[in-house]
Amino acid sequence: MAEKIDFGVWMPYAIPFPPWEYKGAKMWATSFKLKEKIPLPEPLEHLDPPYGAMAFATYDTTDIGPYDELLLYVFAKDKRTGTKGLFCPLVYVNSENAYLGGRDMWGFNKKFAEFEFYIGEKMVSATMYRKKFVDKEGERLVDLVMEIGDDMTVEDMREPWPIFVYWVYKPIFTPRESEVHLSCQLVEMSPPFNLLKFKKAQVVEAKVYPTDDDPIGMFLPEEDTFGWYAELDMTFVPGKVSWESK
Numbered sequence: 001m002a003e004k005i006d007f008g009v010w011m012p013y014a015i016p017f018p019p020w021e022y023k024g025a026k027m028w029a030t031s032f033k034l035k036e037k038i039p040l041p042e043p044l045e046h047l048d049p050p051y052g053a054m055a056f057a058t059y060d061t062t063d064i065g066p067y068d069e070l071l072l073y074v075f076a077k078d079k080r081t082g083t084k085g086l087f088c089p090l091v092y093v094n095s096e097n098a099y100l101g102g103r104d105m106w107g108f109n110k111k112f113a114e115f116e117f118y119i120g121e122k123m124v125s126a127t128m129y130r131k132k133f134v135d136k137e138g139e140r141l142v143d144l145v146m147e148i149g150d151d152m153t154v155e156d157m158r159e160p161w162p163i164f165v166y167w168v169y170k171p172i173f174t175p176r177e178s179e180v181h182l183s184c185q186l187v188e189m190s191p192p193f194n195l196l197k198f199k200k201a202q203v204v205e206a207k208v209y210p211t212d213d214d215p216i217g218m219f220l221p222e223e224d225t226f227g228w229y230a231e232l233d234m235t236f237v238p239g240k241v242s243w244e245s246k
Contacts, residue, residue, distance in 0.1 A: 020235070024231060026119060027055055027230045028146055028201055028227065028228065029054060030228075031052065034051060042186070054071070054219065056124075056126040056128075066095075068094050068117065072088065073088055076167070087167045091110045092113035093112065106187075106189075109169075124148060125145040126143075144205070145206070148200075151198065166189050185243070188241075192234065200226070202224065203222065
């Protein structure tokens, strides 16, 4: 039987333990083809054909402060149960709290980035850059513009977009006498949410800039792709361990 994840970590920084409350979050997302299949952890496998997704989000009110992010997803299936969902290989954030807490508590693989957002009644847009360093400007990685359309329901997107079940792959380091043992957990996440607004959205412009050293280069953007825009409250709670290495 699946068990709740045990964080079992000591962290020398002031980040509250879950649950984390998010109020009035704004998210917009669309699916993209993948150049090729990327490695997935057991017991997951790609859907056919292989697809991924991007979800931009901005959070004004959370228990760890405001921040922005881009989540990368790969559409996947649990080979044992047939459950479809999204595997999250990488998240880009512009907050140290979100970076540290998400990595050490939840197991998300995270990178720092910088964002420019526009959110209007009929249009949303996002540009993401690598984080700027002292002597180097941030490199542009993604442009995405979406036109917001009519209202939709969760049922309209649950089959092609199984967003409400997704997995992260969490490393667990356990001291054993004179060494540290590494195991991994596949954690199934399904945070409770309350939709305040849910709209269809259409991609009108999408560009992923060539890069050889970032996973985002695996995504092949397409225009006229279906997506969605949402405003919601949600509670980020511990997931359930669905598989664990020994």
